[in-house]
Amino acid sequence: MTTPTTLTLEDRITGSLIGAAVGDALGGPVEGYTPEQITERHGGRVTGIVGPWNGDAWRTARPIAPYHKGDGHVTDDTLMTHALIRVYDRVRDHLDAYAVADHLVPDLISTPRWIPELEAEALPLQRVFLAEKWLVARLHYGHVDPREAGCGNIVNCGAAMYMAPVGLVNAANPPAAYAEALDIAGAHQSSYGREAAGVFAAAVAAACLPGATPDTVVDAALALAKDGTRAAIEAVCEVASRHTDFESALGPLRDAVAPFDTVGPDYRAPSLAARRPSRLHSIEELPIALGALLVGRGDYRRTVLTAVNYGRDCDSIATMAGAMAGALHGEGPIPADWPKRVAEASRLDLHGPAAVLAGVTREVFTRDATRRRAHEAAFATLAPRAGGTR
Template sequence: MRAGAEVAWQDRVRGSLLGGAIGDALGAPVEFESGPKIRKEHPQLLRTFVSGGSGWPPGTITDDTQMTLFTIEGLIRASVRAHRGLGLTLAPVHHAYDRWLDTQQHSAPTGERDGWLQGEQWLYARRAPGRTCLAALRGSRHGGPRITQYGVEVVNDSKGCGGVMRVAPFGLLPDSFETEWVFDSAATAAGYTHGHPSGKLASGALAAIIHRICSGATLDAALDTAAELLTRHEGHEETSNALADARELAALPPAHRPATIEQLGGGWVAEEALAIPVYVSLIHQEPEQVLDALALAVTHSGDSDSTGAICGNILGALHGEAALPTELASTVEGRAVILQLADDFVDEFSRTESRPGFAKRYPSS
């Protein structure tokens, strides 16, 4: 079932969003620990949710999932806007990130809410949000030197993983969208906060991989597509080499895999945050191995929540919701909202005309 051609698109969307949240929540409590320490404390690797400390109960998601949810909400609103004859643009996605910024600057919804997602109290928790994301979005709102204005890519040299960890929803768009457009759009959305080519191109590559998977391609075929698209862009070498390294390591014998993962870096920068889950997904790509993959994806000395989230995005898209570990899927924070957004996304992108009630739920912006 490596290609998973029989998995319905809606199941892939639900699986990818929920799988990303599971990986995020699994890896968050060990994000700043070393790989050897994680393996010592969890000899079978981390396969259940654990507490991240005071005020951080097991199953808690981080800014990775928060921003992913605002990405998919932004895409829904972009489609609603398109149905009004305004065209499908990425401005609503940038606007969605601005709403996420509000959740990080206030402890609860304030004033008039812009859409239902912004009213979800649980999204107002600060879970170590990326400083680059915060600074770039504040700059988009207020302006300033070396900071972009709203609706334009940021002017900085950051290639942190804060872009790639949130763009999986672009890959979930139906196959009526060209994969090249998906790649370029995800890269542009990442560029709202991360200006380095690798920060943008790794994001485009992830979206392309997921998009091809959702069309029924094997993981290897999806990686081939992403590799080819990367070569069309200046500055692709870091991301291309990281993906090539992941594929090369995945082809080696299985001994010492928890240590091998460290060779791909820590996941703090975009190309490493993509390479680690790609490596893990390649060596654990059967549907019954999803938990094995997630456990390995968070067991390294680095950004464990982001690599776990991206691994969940990939394998959730490959196999659908049913392949996700049941206990984790049923207890991850925000499950109901995540699945509501997934279903609304499928509903919106399955229709050809505007629906007033839906437009009220997702006001165009």
Template sequence: MASIACTPPVPAPEDAAGLRDRGRAALLGLAVGDALGAPAENLRPSEIRARWGRITGYVADAPSGTDDTEYAIFSGLLLARHGPALTPGHVEAAWHELIADRAEGPFRGAGFSERGTLENLRRGLAAPVSAQHRHAWSDGLAMRAAPFGVFAAGRPAEAARLVAIDGSVSHEGEGIHGGQAVAAGVAAAMTGAPVPVVIASALAVIPEDSWTARSLRRAVAVAHRGERAVRSAVVIGGYPWTDLAPEAVALAFGAYAAADGDFAEAVLTAVNMGRDADTTAAVAGALAGATQGSAAIPAHWAEAIGPVRGRCLSCVAGRHVLDVADLLVPGPAGKSTPAVPTTQPAEQPPLTRGRVVERGSRERSPLVGADSEGRP
């Protein structure tokens, strides 16, 4: 792979149809990577080989995404409603109304950072104090960061700004840096930028001496030697948890670099490295999907992705990542999708899947197209 020391600026975004396709590919790529990687989560490469040989496709009978896809949808819908005016208050309100203030219900499978955040919110702590828990450095923000890059196509710094706002309720420090690197990388990839520029864009928005930046640089420096070299360069041997943002983000970018942006190769490289495989493959899939567009995603992989089931977040049950992508990418005239205002005056009735409901029948939800119960 070419050096990232001196890279050209991010190219200008292409036409609306091209952006729409890249946005859909980024979020579909995230969901595909999540579903491919889920069975390999927390496994070592040797364990993966013992069970399946090398993973080259879905190994589950009914492949589906995890909390990675559901939280990406959650954050994507919130971003679609508020756009560049998103504030920590909007994020905190959505977490309260749609997750923290509800009975636990089907909330399962989420990571430690989400659990810690919910505990703090239920104790009455507000952002950014709600993010002060033992796993604030996790990859929980990185896994939901791709929608911010889709929305801010060609503007990596803006993508990084917005994802940090979203992350303020749940993460701090390296957890924020990981999300910013992913969001900025996707924003650059959305323009068709070459792989070195995507990587440079990710590094440009985080502190040069941060753990995330150091790990990311190490991963891409050895990417030409393959997945074993990438894994050896960044994995924290002996540490029991696999959700470290500096590690997971570096593995994802390393897989993306090793594949030179090729979608299938990037995702499968991430999957076969194990560790937090659903997240690393989801991030690699988002980067490669935005880089190559939807034609690069194998049809049989894409066809397995349906609306999410709400196994972790009931408020997004029935949502599809492609619908969210279409809300985030400008329409043909260069304007936001009409049914998704960035602000909604109080006198307007709420919106649900493009149709108006009776005023007073449901209170407006913080998420686009959801009623006050969080249903689509």
């Protein structure tokens, strides 16, 4: 069996992206519900791919979200992740907020693609939710400075949920992933939503380090996280470290993150103070994803099922947890029938985007090495070593 220290860049990128998509598809049908409701609906904990919560009434049960969540369909988390990979494929270098305006927004509004939850070909814009439609309203129609366009949007996990590619392009360099994700996310989010995007990208980059473990991933996240995001990760991960079974962990994890979460106890009825900028708060999804990684001890199946059965925004939580677990151990530990069923049901090539991003990542590393050597040469001229000549 391949060990974490012998995994290649391609192995880790493939594991991370497929792990994220599968987590997304598993979490989608139970998103928005509590662990107790999930158990009642499914006669026990979710252990794999399940059908829509409302069965054949999925189109009309929730008119604001008439989506076929379940049966292996990915959600907007994966659609946005793949869209960001297409931007990397075009730019073939590091990205910033302007790349979102110049490339990501046109991708959302110009090219119809198969949307699994709509069971139809449509523009991605027609599936992404309101916090993501903000990108088009602000950048395409409003012509707002891309670096500031995220201000005014609800503060949620909208930007963080698709930042795994940023961590992978900066594999093994968490600070660089953090900085790049913060720049990109400025077009979409502000406050702790933007911060979470940076920390999640850093965690994925940390998971690519040879010899990485769930503990080292959490340490890398904490080394960079600020304010409420850092405090929430500390609180959740301290609790998670005491559990190895998600059954006992679900309640304590929620209790640990609750003081930092602005949504409140009823996920479908957010509090009046929900999703507003704050230095004291955090999105719920990232700390819980890191907690799931600890509870599962990095094992893909245990990690993702912890995230899925937690409920609430569990498609995004499982996307993030799956991305980190996949980067740690590659595709091998992911139950083989899950990616197969997700790819078939969603009509997606799950390996293609990974191959594309691996190629881009190698190119970007070469560019970075060239730029670094040029900087070193210039700096040596500016500041010669003692005893040298000017």
